Amino acid sequence: MMIDAGHQWATATAPATVSNVAVGFDILGFSLGQPVDRVTVRRSADKGVRLVDTGGVGDLPGEVEENTATAGLVEMVADLKLDFGLEVSVEKGVPMRSGLGGSAASAVAGIVAASAVLDRPLSLPQRFHYALLGEQRVCGRRRADNIAPAMLGGLTLIRSIDPLDVVRLPVPHQLEAVVVEPEVQVEVRKARALLSDTVDREDFVVQTANLAGFVAGCFEHDRELIGRSLKDLIFEPQRAHLIPGFAQVKEAALAQGALGSSIAGAGPSVFALHDSHVDGQELCQTMIEAFREAGVEARGYTSPINSTGAYIVERGPRV
């Protein structure tokens, strides 16, 4: 077996992701084909981790402990007692504070690239461990609902974080996603602070029924069941007001035949799922237009939700 490690440098990519997915608050997430972050990690003689390029994105943290691409690597380097250092460059494709898992994408791409320059590659649990640490620095809490789909691709269920228990869910054929990102920013911590600490028991029953219906619909490739189930009656109503035009965008998506639509992560991006009866590009334009009518400029992405997770796109010679 070839061990894919020990390279002088490696560049990894990890995609944007949509967490929560209407019915899976903090436990479901899926990956998008685009946009992606690319992180290059290079061995260096000087020990420690250095961030040599943050990709020209103005407000990205330059301190290695504060940037999600490197915060996990700092821990890894200490744990492994490496006798060499790591130079890290980030090409930021996933917008930050958009609800599209920007910090997870950097954290995952960073650890996947770093694994390829080590003498022995990290195990998957190790990669999760350090990516989670990196995300934790920025989000202030351990969460895997963007990390897991960014790492593995597709639709993932995080059954447990400690110990990590991630389940890949099957995705029905031709199920695709449209994500539209408005030019407004929602602070994740603020969006979470707004949430009620409790859930009404009757709402709990309806929401869990929809969650179970969604999971069953995925396994049975039953797009109608997925559509009937894709409704968030608990968290979406508490956050929708943070996103100008949200109601109109969602309504426009459903009117055009989307199976469901809700907030991507903590927002402000809005996603819709659809099958082949709906043209993704047209749906995307409709949602952008609905934002525009609400006075907000937006840009959109279309993607299958069964896309690839993180992988090495390029690497240098072996050490």
Place this chain on the structure above:
Amino acid sequence: MMIDAGHQWATATAPATVSNVAVGFDILGFSLGQPVDRVTVRRSADKGVRLVDTGGVGDLPGEVEENTATAGLVEMVADLKLDFGLEVSVEKGVPMRSGLGGSAASAVAGIVAASAVLDRPLSLPQRFHYALLGEQRVCGRRRADNIAPAMLGGLTLIRSIDPLDVVRLPVPHQLEAVVVEPEVQVEVRKARALLSDTVDREDFVVQTANLAGFVAGCFEHDRELIGRSLKDLIFEPQRAHLIPGFAQVKEAALAQGALGSSIAGAGPSVFALHDSHVDGQELCQTMIEAFREAGVEARGYTSPINSTGAYIVERGPRV
């Protein structure tokens, strides 16, 4: 196509059921092979519904509007404007107020038997409609988490009651249930009144993760995932004190290798799921013994959870 209706009399059976199933409060239920209720419905010249035999169970309501076997039939007879009457006899096998869906079993057996004596049989949605009405009279609320598995058999998800949206979930091979019924009674309404009206948001996340894990485990026939997921951290702790010895019975079941154990419905019965690594009879004895050590006599049942739902066991000649 033979229409299975128009018989002079028919006897139907419907099984005991376990609702909630640890992670599916109000939305999941599975059927047992035993015990069962048997209801016989006979055409009569006199119009209306008469309860001619309640099976000798002392405290079963004799009024047709108050007995779940007949309450739905009263509505049906009125809706269909039948020019004949129905005489109903109940053989009560499922104990009442045990948490094993006793009222649902009678309601379902009653409507399935009645359908066979009509000139045209009821559709499945009609049978659900009247069985739900029957159960509603006794429980005070519309609920289908015992009705659905009693009607269809196996493991069922009630995604919605209005409109009715029931999903059969696949059951892994060799997954079996043990149910132990202690000689204490829990009033369903009281058990519900005890519950908090709200659910802590952090508990919500863990419980929904386990629900999704359980459903995924069923589809993937992954008994370990089912076992890791079968934990109720919300409702079981609020009800456990109603059942003397519950903690010891559950602990004994898990110690003997059960995948999971929790309260059946609102209690007081306790169920455990296990696979072929565990002997169901031995597990049953262990759980009965644990109840006995807590000072409570109990009896038990073992059953596959993929058992048949309601069906006609015997019928008279056509009219």
